[in-house]
Amino acid sequence: MKYLQTKSKKIKPISIIQVKDYGELPATEECQKFGVENIKDAEKIDKATENLYKTEFYNGILKPICGGYKGLTVEQAKDKIFEDLKKQNKSDKMYEVTSLEKPVKCRCGGKVIVAVLPDQWFINYGSEGWKKLARDCLASMTIHPKIYRKLFEDTIEWLHERPCARKRGIGTLLPWDEKWIIESLSDSTIYMCLYTIIHHIKRNEIKPEQLRDEFWDYILLNKGTPEEVEKTTGIDRDLIEVMKREFEYWYPNDQRHSAVGHITNHLTFFVFNHAGIFAKKYWPKMISLNEYVIREGAKMSKSRGNVIPLVDIPRKYCADLYRLYIAFAADLSSTVDWKSENIRDTQNKLESFYYFTKSIIDSAKSDENGHLEKWLMSRLQHHIMEVTGNLEEMKTRTALEIALFEVWNDFRWYIQRKGETNAKILRRALKLWLKLLAPFAPHICEELWSETKEHGFISLAEWPQAKEELVNAQAEEKENLIKKTIEDTLNILKATKITPHKIYYYTASQWKWQVYLKILEKSKHEEVKLDEIMRELASEQELKGKLKEVAKFASKVMQETSRIPEKRKADILKVGMLKEKEVINNAKAFLAARFKTCIIVHGEDENERYDPKSRATLSVPYRPAIYIEQKRSNEAMH
Secondary structure, eight states: OHHHHHHHTTOOOOOOEEOTTOOSOHHHHHHHHTTOOSTTOHHHHHHHHHHHHHHHHHHOEEOGGGGGGTTOBHHHHHHHHHHHHHHTTOOOOOOOOOOSSSSOBOTTSOBOOOOOOTTOOEEETTOHHHHHHHHHHHHTSEEESGGGHHHHHHHHHHOOEEEOEESSSSSOBOTTOTTSEEOTTTTSSSTHHHHTTHHHHHHTTOOGGGOOHHHHHHHHHOOSOHHHHHHHHOOOHHHHHHHHHHHHHHOSOOOEEEEGGGTTTHHHHHHHHHHHHSOGGGSOOEEEEEOOEEETTEEOOTTTTOOOOGGGHHHHTOHHHHHHHHHHHOOTTSOEEEOHHHHHHHHHHHHHHHHHHHHHHHHOOBOOOOHHHHHHHHHHHHHHHHHHHHHHTTOHHHHHIIIIIIHHHHHHHHHHHHSOOOBHHHHHHHHHHHHHHTTTSHHHHHHHHHHTTOOSOGGGSOOOOOOGGGOOHHHHHHHHHHHHHHHHHHHHHHHHOOOEEEEEEEEOOHHHHHHHHHHHHHHTTSOOOHHHHHHHHHTOGGGTTOHHHHHHHHHHHHHHHTTSOHHHHHHHHHHOSOOHHHHHHHTHHHHHHHHTSEEEEEETTOTTOOOTTOOGGGOBTTBOEEEEEETTOOOEEO
């Protein structure tokens, strides 16, 4: 070893590549840059090597010492050297599997063997005319999630010749060279067109030899006539027309769903082949993609032994639980991490949902249709629109969160406020809820659907449509007031840790509502400025004499309204001035039970109100002022 170290110091590297901004020995400089001290700094050496190789490949020029290759870039010289060696029979190719994990195994667990076959057949995806068609096809399609469109575009550009046949395995013989079998990825790109008519082929026992080119040319490409196809194939003309109509009904392919990993192979082939074979009206409309599934934080693979066979899913978990869990776990652009603990949580939610809905079905008998029933049906219309919109955009997790949790929260709130579940309209609302959840948990929804005495299957029922006439902004704003009042009261109790003897609420005076609605209206169209709004308010007769109070209140309201979503602003303006005192008084029993104390409501304008701490002046529309009287004490908190 000492001999080798001594001799190696006398070896002088020969520099053959000139790189801009580098000296005679770029490798030495690169090692110094990355702080390489000795051969043990493997990570730093790898980074230095990667950086220098990339720089040399694109910017390096071969020096005069390289003879006939001098002045060429490394990229140019590489190809020329290979061709020269090939002509001299001094070269050979070496292939290397680029998979990150080795050995590579197929889905059945067997080892993957890469072989180079002589006289291989290729599909030339590099044809510029074909590439243009593929670009046009992709441009006309929707890609979900959108972030993967760029990968499709890049794949179309770099994709060139690709092997399309193999020597062994099952598959279709290559028509012009039957020693070869069509390779599976090349054979899996337009098979969905076969799905449109395969049931007719099987039912009528049409033989493979009858499915001649003339048959497919007519069905798929509109070439020829039924009479000509009948004469050539022996298939009845009427049946040919039925299959033609069936294909026309189902095509184009509205949505193809697959995994992200297939973008660089058969999903792009899918685009190429549809663009190259079919007329534009048959080009696919959408590709949706999902990320991979990992298990307990580790990648699933046969070699790790942590793959869950799909056939075991319904036996171990049930299909609905699996569907719900996968939808909860991630959207299409996220990786699903399969965790047993989370599956149990999802199972508990599914069981709770079942028993909750059963209780509603069993008790709904009353014809009552009051304020709370109108509120629930109004909320459902929003949920229908939101779930539908998210499903159309393939945002499955968001759609499920709304369809299950947000709707469930509304049902719970209704029952808390009402104290009972005997209104028939609750069963009507439940049917809408089941329809929204049916795509995620079809089996349990079918069972519950039948228990509502509905005929037929929920899977065949019409998807719910939001009804504008059932949207009730006033009912929703009344309940928003109650919810916000409870939230503010809880915050005070939490902060003060007092036990209430009585709780007083003070609702805002009419002039405050006038200012509040005026500012809200202005904020819909433009940024509200205090001096401008005050000039308008000063001209209103009802506000004269209290402009100092108005200015102070307006400043406070401008801050609050800036945080209100536009949709809510529109609802508040649609409702106008809310009779807050009446709303809270109607909910007094509910509030009293909620806080286990006496509830008293005053209007800010009342002269005979009990308000020892002058809290009423702090009231704002939708934010009543609060005074809490403690047990055994007259001390109050706001």
